Amino acid sequence: MEPIVEVENVSKQFGPITALAGVTLDVPSGIIYGLLGPSGSGKTTLIRLIAGAMRASAGQVRVFGRPQPSRANAARIGYMTQAAALYPDLSLRENLTFFGTLYGLDDRRLRERVEAIAAEVELADRLDSPLHTFSGGMRQRASLACALLHEPDLLILDEPTVGLDPVLRRAFWERFRRLAAAGRTLIVSSHVMDEADRCDRLAFLREGRLLATGSPSELRQITEQANLEDAFLALAAGTGSLLEGGVR
């Protein structure tokens, strides 16, 4: 089966800064794909390229077989940015209605989905309060709700669980798992290694380069480390053959 996302030798320059250098990876359908790496390693940059928020300096990103950014893909992708990136003066309902309408939901479906998604992220009772009255975690859930509203086939979530308490974090990951089980594809970035085990496949990024890709068990195996944090460190220390990333 054709992968949902194909990243081919992609680089991104910001002036003198190389945010990504020659990254190649495929995301198959129906899984949770984790992008892991320390701060500044290029996770957000890669995510923005996949979401179609900007263009690569070199190489190509294809989503659903079409080169990004593509207008035709837009409605099938849900994107949760690293910051909440919603409208704090507007109520949750107004935010959801706005994004839902942009994604082409008709009035009836929009009403249904707004109620359903608010209940799902446990914000049904706050639908009509403005977002600036929300706590950080509530804002994060509101942001996720806006990305999920139109039931996209591909969900791209940039550090969705940062700043969440353990209970909420578990709830988020259970929700991601349910979505993947329902056939959606998720790309989730994180710099927390204990989240890596919850993904089906992983890509380790460091200083704009891909260290390795593979399932958590594959990565443990090739590095001969018991936990993924050590696996990452071993890869980052960079024994030559491992940098080639034999596991794709």
Add this chain to the structure above:
Amino acid sequence: MNLRRILALATRIVHQFRRDRRTLFLLFVVPVLVLSLLAWIYRGDGASPVTLAIVNEGQSPLAAQIVTGLQEDASLTVREMDAAAAMRALDQGEVDAVLTLPADLSLRPGGPPQQIEVTLDGSDPSTTSAVMGALTRTLPETVVRAVNPAGLPIQIEPRFLHGGPEFDRLDYLAPVIIGFFVFFFVFLLTSVSFLRERSEGSIERLIVSPLGRGEIVLGYMLGFTLFAALQAAVTVLFAVYALRIHYVGNLGLVFLFTLLLTLGAVNLGIFLSTFARTELQVVQFIPLVIVPQALLSGILWPIDSLPEPLQWLAHALPLTYAAEALRGVMIRGDGLAALWVNLAVLAGFAVLMIVLGTSTLRREAA
């Protein structure tokens, strides 16, 4: 282009400002306050008339006649005093000027012109011109009355094509104030809301959504046009019905010109907001974008009275054309036939700004 998406964006903008009391105050109350203040300044009767000290040295009949004439001038308060007291009063600012009528002042037909001396403080040009204006208005008349009690043999009889004898500075200013506030607030609100869109990161959500760049620009224009139209309506109604300013125009044309100005201002705001990173930096655009237009677009001084290079500059500013058109519509009752140049220039400015605004959005995804 999808109308539903454009409307969604316009609706969002309305929702964002609907609850923002400060912005609503800025939009709808400030223009009314400014107009009221101007009305008070130009129509209130608090203005203290110029005080003139007269030193009447000889008490000649002509001198007495001149004193009476000046006393009758409503713009002057006249006090007679001796020379020393008068100079002291001028020095202390109790009087604005001292007029000295010499002892031998009399009519000497055919003789050389006689001098009467006015001493002015001179440090305030408006007082100087008020004193000189009153004197040049009143003196010839009173002198002629000395020989001919009917006064000047030739009288000026004004006839007005537009406006009238009651027409004052406020009538002249009000139409332009409307255009100025629309431009100012729409520019400010668009650049701030666009900047927020960028700094909060929501612009990224818009860019990856099915919303096109053109739709973003159209949505913004639609949302702000609504506010601009409401603001123009409030300001015009207040000026016409509460301040009773001179108004013979067509409200439709007022809205047409306001609309063109709004479209230009929205896109100028979108365009310039790319060059700002904070709201303070947006505010720093005001001296650059707003102040020159306030000074040069004929709001305060007629453009003809400016030095020539500044006149050229004035004719490069959109507000100049809007101000002229709004005055034309409201004061002279001009129709489109007389204002098509203004219409074309404003439409051209709007199109140019739309192109610039859209192109900045295109660069957003670079």
